[in-house]
Amino acid sequence: MLKITGALFIIVATSMWGINVYRDLKLKAEITNGCIKAIFALKENIRFSMENLYQSIALCVKSSGRAKEIFECAIEQTEKGLNPSDALKYALESNKHIGNNTRNIMLYMCSQIGTTDAEGQILMLEKCMHDLENEQTEENEIIKTKGILYQKCGIVSGILIAIILI
Amino acid sequence: MLSEYFSPEIANKLDCFINIQEIRIRLNQNITVLDALGLNELDEKTGKQEILNIFSSLCNFSVYAKQQEIKSGFITLPEGHRVGICGRCVVENGELKNISNITSLNIRIAREFLDCSKKIYNGINENIDHTVIISPPNCGKTTYLRDLTRLLSNSGKNVTVVDERGEIAPFAEENKFDLGKNTDVLQYCPKDKGLMLVLRTMNPEIIVTDEIGTNNDAEAVSEITKSGVTMITSFHGSSIEDFKERFPKWNEFKYAVFLNKQKEVDRIICLR
The missing domain is CATH 3.30.450 (Beta-Lactamase)
Structure with a gap:
């Protein structure tokens, strides 16, 4: 009875591990997608409304999907006195789920945002969107190839370990 | 801050x-x-x-x-x-x-000096008419305009300010200037368009604006003065001859107020 319970526990644990890895990969891709949507909203806001960054970042929260947490954190930091660029940097650096490449692209955007005229901003944001779209394509590829593999590996390795132990 | x-x-x-x-x-x-x-x-x-x-x-x-x-x-x-x-x-x-x-x-730095324009107010209020404040830069024209707006507004007149650059009437809570109880402000609108807009919509008795000088401003000023509304404004210049030479509709104005480098009212003259 104890062996069976232990075996079941191992199977569940390794399966959960596999599923979590898959979910992490998916979350990274969704955050990248959210960042693309947010940058698009920012770009359109600069193009048509020319509102200041504080107001523009608040708009990003609505459009950013799974990246909402990053922009909400940035708004919190601006309320504590940080300027929008530094607030976004802080939010990006403290988020544990965002992919490294996505983070680097967004950090580049933070270093440039609010520093040039509207045309320069729009060009810079379009470049960032293009880079993020490429990154999203790669992440989706990884989910297709490795994500399912990790899920299956988790279950299979759990079963194998359980059999060996039993 | x-x-x-x-x-x-x-x-x-x-x-x-x-x-x-x-x-x-x-x-x-x-x-x-x-x-x-x-x-x-x-x-x-x-x-x-x-x-x-x-x-x-x-x-x-x-x-x-x-x-x-x-x-x-x-x-x-x-x-x-x-x-x-x-x-x-x-x-x-x-x-x-x-x-x-x-x-x-x-x-x-913009500052409010209450009653600094009392001399101008006392000079023009009895027979109020179109007035231009003339001085070189940095002599306090906007500060005087702001205070004159307050005095005229508090005397019961409907004053509308066309504040093209947000200098006469900034809205920041920390440094909100007193413009009087009967004042309406149109901010960040190009002067020529703003003057026509408020003339049609705000029923002003007096319109205040800052730094006239272009031909478009001159046309707009002419429309205002013909409509029976009093125009009070400022002009970058050093003398009455300078004003007459550079502003085509100078003769629409009755009073010209000159400020000196010490930011005091130097003299008020009648142009007609």
């Missing part, structure tokens, strides 16, 4: 001054401060990055949002202070598109 635009080191030094009138920031030079006691130099040289940081802060970290103002060579802060900008101009098809590579900033 002015200090929030600067680094803590510079902000601490600025706090030592009384009634700052002007702060000049130049690339690789010490910051100079003009206050009630005179001109002072801070022991703080500003490099390229510091100027960019200050400029970014003055633009509320959204330079693109201030683009229209930057094209005019200055930006107006929420408190009403005006920041003149020097740098490299980007010109396209003969039009100034942007100023980049900022090398100088000149922050002129």
Whole structure:
């Protein structure tokens, strides 16, 4: 009875591990997608409304999907006195789920945002969107190839370990 | 608060001054401060990055949002202070598109001096008519206009202010100027369009605007004066001859008020 319970526990644990890895990969891709949507909203806001960054970042929260947490954190930091660029940097650096490449692209955007005229901003944001779209394509590829593999590996390795132990 | 635009080191030094009138920031030079006691130099040289940081802060970290103002060579802060900008101009098809590579900033502090325009008010109020305040730059025209608006408004007249650059009537809560109880303000609208708009919609008895000079302004002023509404405005100039030479509709005005370099009313003359 104890062996069976232990075996079941191992199977569940390794399966959960596999599923979590898959979910992490998916979350990274969704955050990248959210960042693309947010940058698009920012770009359109600069193009048509020319509102200041504080107001523009608040708009990003609505459009950013799974990246909402990053922009909400940035708004919190601006309320504590940080300027929008530094607030976004802080939010990006403290988020544990965002992919490294996505983070680097967004950090580049933070270093440039609010520093040039509207045309320069729009060009810079379009470049960032293009880079993020490429990154999203790669992440989706990884989910297709490795994500399912990790899920299956988790279950299979759990079963194998359980059999060996039993 | 002015200090929030600067680094803590510079902000601490600025706090030592009384009634700052002007702060000049130049690339690789010490910051100079003009206050009630005179001109002072801070022991703080500003490099390229510091100027960019200050400029970014003055633009509320959204330079693109201030683009229209930057094209005019200055930006107006929420408190009403005006920041003149020097740098490299980007010109396209003969039009100034942007100023980049900022090398100088000149922050002129807006202040309220209640009753400073009492002399002007007493001079024109009995037979109120179109009035222009004439002086070279930095003699207090906007400050006098602001106070005159308050006095006229509180005397019971409907006054509408067409504030093209947000200097006469800034809305920042911290530094809200008293413009009187019967004053309406149209902000950030081009003067010629703003004058026509308020004439049609606000039923003013007096319209106040700042710094007339272009032909479009002259046409708009002419329309206002013909409509029976009193026009009170200001003009950059050094003498009555200067005003007559450079402003086509000078004869629409009855009173010309001259300010001297000490920011006092020098004289009020009747033009007709």
